[in-house]
Amino acid sequence: xxxxxxxxxxxxxxxxxxxxxxxxxxxxxxxxxxxxxxxxxxxxxxxxxxxxxxxxxxxxxxxxxxxxxxxxxxxxxxxxxxxxxxxxxxxxxxxxxxxxxx
Numbered sequence: 001x002x003x004x005x006x007x008x009x010x011x012x013x014x015x016x017x018x019x020x021x022x023x024x025x026x027x028x029x030x031x032x033x034x035x036x037x038x039x040x041x042x043x044x045x046x047x048x049x050x051x052x053x054x055x056x057x058x059x060x061x062x063x064x065x066x067x068x069x070x071x072x073x074x075x076x077x078x079x080x081x082x083x084x085x086x087x088x089x090x091x092x093x094x095x096x097x098x099x100x101x102x
Contacts, residue, residue, distance in 0.1 A: 054088040
């Protein structure tokens with residue numbers, strides 16, 4: 001969970017002035033690791049995700065071209081892993097190996 005920067009500064013300010021860390025943990029319902037990390041760096045770091053390797057249009061075309069292909073066959077053709085194909089198929093709504101109607 002990402003906490004707002006205002007809350008982070010408020011917690012750290014109260015720890016510096018009056019409150020003990022144990023009291024802050026109970027009052028704000030935080031963990032010791034969270035407060036320790038905030039003491040090191042209070043800024044919010046952006047979440048960076050890698051782009052998907054399997055594009056939806058490419059996978060849909062592959063499903064239309066090869067209806068009865070196994071995941072490992074699709075993975076070989078598209079240059080990715082078998083588990084990646086499984087996740088992408090689920091993302092597109094294909095549930096199991098069968099004759100898909102495009």
